[in-house]
Amino acid sequence: MKLYHFCPAHMVGGIQRNGLTLGKFPLLGDGHMSFIDGVQWLTADENPMAQSWATSVLIPYSRTAYRLTVDIPMGRLRKLKTAVAFVKDLPVEQQKIVTAWAGNQNWYIYQGKIPAKWIIKIEKTGA
Numbered sequence: 001m002k003l004y005h006f007c008p009a010h011m012v013g014g015i016q017r018n019g020l021t022l023g024k025f026p027l028l029g030d031g032h033m034s035f036i037d038g039v040q041w042l043t044a045d046e047n048p049m050a051q052s053w054a055t056s057v058l059i060p061y062s063r064t065a066y067r068l069t070v071d072i073p074m075g076r077l078r079k080l081k082t083a084v085a086f087v088k089d090l091p092v093e094q095q096k097i098v099t100a101w102a103g104n105q106n107w108y109i110y111q112g113k114i115p116a117k118w119i120i121k122i123e124k125t126g127a
Contacts, residue, residue, distance in 0.1 A: 001072045001080070002120075003042040003108055006051055006064040012122060015068065020114035025086070027094050039086075040114050042070060045106040048127035052102040062127055069121035070114060083107035 005020060023040035026033055043051070048064035072080055086109040087095040098104050 005068045008061045009065040012066050019116040040110040042108040043106045048125040064127040067123045068119050071120050079111045
C-alpha cells in the first residue's frame with residue numbers, strides 16, 4: 001500500500017539511512033505531555049499544502065519540505081491503522097490530536113519502524 005510521509009529538510013538524510021523510526025503519538029492531559037513511541041505517521045494525501053498539522057508558525061522551517069512515498073508490504077498491513085481507528089480507545093481529549101484536524105480521514109499510523117527500503121521515492125515539495 002502506497003502512502004506518504006512529509007518531513008523537514010534536516011531529517012531527510014537520517015530517514016534515507018535508517019527509515020522512519022522516531023515517530024511518536026502525543027498524549028496530552030493533566031498539564032503534561034507524554035508519548036506513545038514507535039508509531040509512524042503517514043497520509044494518503046500527497047499534497048503538502050493539504051497537511052493541516054504543518055501550519056505551525058512556531059518553527060523556522062517547513063515540516064513538509066520533502067514528501068516520501070512509502071510502500072507498505074501486504075504482509076505488514078496488519079500494523080497499519082487509520083489514525084481515527086488508532087485513537088478510538090483513547091480518552092476523548094486525546095482523540096482530538098487526530099479528530100480536531102482537517103484531513104484526518106487521510107491519516108494512518110504504522111505501529112513499528114518503517115525500513116528505508118520501503119521508502120521508494122523522496123521528493124522536494126517546494127512547500
